[in-house]
Amino acid sequence: MASSMNKVEDEAFVTLVTNDVYSYGALVLGQSLRDAGTTRQLAIMVTPQVTQAMRRQLTFIYDVIQQVDPLDSQDAAHLALLTRPELGITFTKLHCWRLTQFKKCVFLDADCLVLQNVDDLFEREELSAAPDVGWPDCFNSGVFVFRPSEETYQGLLQCAVGQGSFDGGDQGLLNTFFNTWATADIKRHLPFVYNMTSAVSYSYRPALEKFGRDIKIVHFIGTSKPWRYSYYPETGTLTAPDGGNYHAERYIKAWWETFYKRVRPRIEEEQGIDLSGKFGKLHLEVSPSGSPGESSPTEDPQLQQWEKGQMDYLGKDSYQNIEKHIDTVLNDKSK
Ligand code: UDP
Numbered sequence: 554m555a556s557s558m559n560k561v562e563d564e565a566f567v568t569l570v571t572n573d574v575y576s577y578g579a580l581v582l583g584q585s586l587r588d589a590g591t592t593r594q595l596a597i598m599v600t601p602q603v604t605q606a607m608r609r610q611l612t613f614i615y616d617v618i619q620q621v622d623p624l625d626s627q628d629a630a631h632l633a634l635l636t637r638p639e640l641g642i643t644f645t646k647l648h649c650w651r652l653t654q655f656k657k658c659v660f661l662d663a664d665c666l667v668l669q670n671v672d673d674l675f676e677r678e679e680l681s682a683a684p685d686v687g688w689p690d691c692f693n694s695g696v697f698v699f700r701p702s703e704e705t706y707q708g709l710l711q712c713a714v715g716q717g718s719f720d721g722g723d724q725g726l727l728n729t730f731f732n733t734w735a736t737a738d739i740k741r742h743l744p745f746v747y748n749m750t751s752a753v754s755y756s757y758r759p760a761l762e763k764f765g766r767d768i769k770i771v772h773f774i775g776t777s778k779p780w781r782y783s784y785y786p787e788t789g790t791l792t793a794p795d796g797g798n799y800h801a802e803r804y805i806k807a808w809w810e811t812f813y814k815r816v817r818p819r820i821e822e823e824q825g826i827d828l829s830g831k832f833g834k835l836h837l838e839v840s841p842s843g844s845p846g847e848s849s850p851t852e853d854p855q856l857q858q859w860e861k862g863q864m865d866y867l868g869k870d871s872y873q874n875i876e877k878h879i880d881t882v883l884n885d886k887s888k
């Protein structure tokens with residue numbers, strides 16, 4: 554349960570979700586941060602597509618739920634961006650610079666899993682990040698330290714409009730904007746264990762064996778997200794989705810164990826939903842083609858209802874409790 558006791562109030566871990574499927578990732582990520590004993594705030598940016606039911610789940614882990622709408626700004630840079638619809642998701646992530654109620658933040662992609670406390674990241678300065686395995690002179694934008702600032706946000710928008718993103722995503726844009734990262738200050742290079750993009754298990758296995766125990770954050774880059782695997786709770790085994798790049802099984806298992814043991818009970822308790830599918834497996838996303846930006850259909854009618862935001866678990870009392878919790882969170886943040 555989110556609580557603001559003993560918390561550093563002006564520093565936060567921040568993530569983003571644009572749909573309910575990525576929200577499973579965010580629930581596990583947030584839980585893993587709590588389990589690692591963070592003393593910082595947890596904030597999540599959500600777009601309007603995220604259902605009310607999922608937002609309620611998110612409020613049990615995140616202190617701040619910030620709705621961001623890619624189409625709500627009136628400024629000139631944004632109007633120009635409207636002619637560049639391919640930069641939509643990019644633009645959404647940039648909203649993290651507008652969380653100016655915080656002095657310093659660490660952004661984490663929703664497909665990250667924290668294995669050990671990483672509060673020491675707040676000792677770093679903007680922009681600190683780990684190298685990208687594909688091109689190590691660029692940083693990977695799945696984990697980065699930043700300082701919220703309206704000025705920086707506007708600068709990033711100008712950069713997006715003027716130069717665009719060389720890879721069509723946020724990583725290309727951020728590497729263009731923070732273009733001295735590779736050379737200016739080694740302290741801004743996070744060790745790789747803070748953003749272990751898990752395809753490395755195939756590219757440099759001996760290093761994984763030697764340094765594996767130091768890994769603090771696993772980042773499941775690519776199309777084979779953990780929630781696309783099937784998990785069999787009785788045996789603790791997994792089936793990989795069709796196609797894509799596969800991750801080392803031990804980390805996918807760690808993700809699923811967090812989901813199964815720590816997140817699922819809260820979903821069942823609060824919503825009276827049985828997530829275990831007909832075949833004794835947990836399967837959060839069925840369609841292998843699950844295109845970004847939309848939830849995939851599922852075989853489980855209960856889960857289908859849930860994803861549509863139609864559930865009957867809202868007994869008066871539990872609803873009031875949830876409302877109360879949301880109010881507390883909102884009041885806390887408006888101070
Ligand atoms: N994201 C999202 N919805 C999407 C795609 C991306 O919410 O449909 C957010 C989410 O936080 C995700 C991040 O943007 O972790 C970056 O995308 P992704 O992790 O899929 O990229 P990768 O790390 O595989 O390059």
Ligand code: MN
Nearest residue numbers: 662664695774
């Ligand atoms: Mn990612």
